[in-house]
Amino acid sequence: MALLGACFLFAAFLSGCKKKEEPGLTPAQIHQITRSLAAAASSAVPPGTPIKLRQGASGQGPGNTDYLRVVLKNDSAGANRAVVAKLLQNLNAVATRNHLTQDPAIQTGELLHFTLRHAGAQVLEIEIVTRATPVCSAEIEKPAGKAANARLAIIIDDLGSDRAAAEAVLALGYPLTISVLPNHDHSFDIAQEAHRRGFQVMLHLPMQSVANETPEAQELHPGMPAPEVAALVDQFLQNVPDAAGVNNHQGSQATADPALMDELMPVLRDRHLFYVDSRTTAATVAYDAAQDFGVRSAFRSVPFLDDVAEVAAVRKQLELALRGAREKGEAVAIGHPHAATLQALREILPQAQAQGVRLVPASELVH
Secondary structure, eight states, X not given: OHHHHHHHHHHHHHHTTOOSOOOXXXXXXXXXXXXXXXXXXXXXXXXXXXXXXXXXXXXXXXXTSEEEEEEEEOSOHHHHHHHHHHHHHXXXXXXXXXXXXXXXXXXXXXXXXXXXEETXXXXXXXXXXXXXXXXXXGGSOOOTTOGGGEEEEEEEEEESSOHHHHHHHHTTOSOOEEEEOTTSTTHHHHHHHHHHTTOEEEEEEEEOOOTTSOOOSSOBOTTOOHHHHHHHHHHHHHHSTTEEEEEEEEOTTTTTOHHHHHHHHHHHHHTTOEEEEXXXXXXXXXXXXXXXTTOOEEEOOSOOTTSSOSHHHHHHHHHHHHHHHHHHSEEEEEEOOOHHHXXXXXXXXXXXXXXXXXXXXXXXXXX
């Protein structure tokens, strides 16, 4: 509430600067104001604070405005309040100097959002997030005797082309999470049937990878404008009904591109989808971007189950996944509908409960 109260003060300052009528700003002028706001924000927050800046296509109107986001991470709520007060003071100085007015602020949990206008035209959106620094699960001391609380989510992705393979996965009878590629012959039917039978469904979102991997016909790629990102995600979601979340298909180039991930995460957040980073590259920034944008998220925390599609190899990887869940309290594993993977799952999953590991949908492990 302190954050919202400070913002009301910001709004009061701005409302006093409203003029009767002023000529509209050009996109170049709006972009300059946005850069000035970003610089003002930078001088008010601790070094290293994420400040994300995006320039709109035309500079005015919903969907085309400039965008500024500040993510405050601090273990001390009091320290954050002091920083927010200084941040809003600095932003107010720039906004007042440029005759901007503010719409009523909206606060949702840790997120404060407000729109700035010039002569009635929407020109800029600002978001301020206050979040305590997350503690890595590996750093949390696990009380003795709590192994029975361990949870493991297993995502089976690359589904969409082979109905028989999908049926074999569903027939296993375990609460696996089904991730479906869009625009394949049976994508819609597989997603619909999996949901009907009580499985959690995810969109296996195609993203650009390295040159030696076969691309999908449509995929997210670096340099794609925000409206195209949103339109493509929406198109994919229509083809994968009832998707509760998203994980990336391939994407070694895409998930390592901060600008693209900054375009994607607001789309997922606005559609109430969680995100699991498949971690196809060590250079990925996808999970961090999801956290910065308030998207409930997780990442693959154990090796892929079937990089070697042989029963013995998959069995060994599953045992590692169970051990990872026991040691850290939770783990996310990803496999594919290979015959060897399905056979290993049949052999190993009956042991999970005896080992104190509970199988859960991916949505239970996002934060």
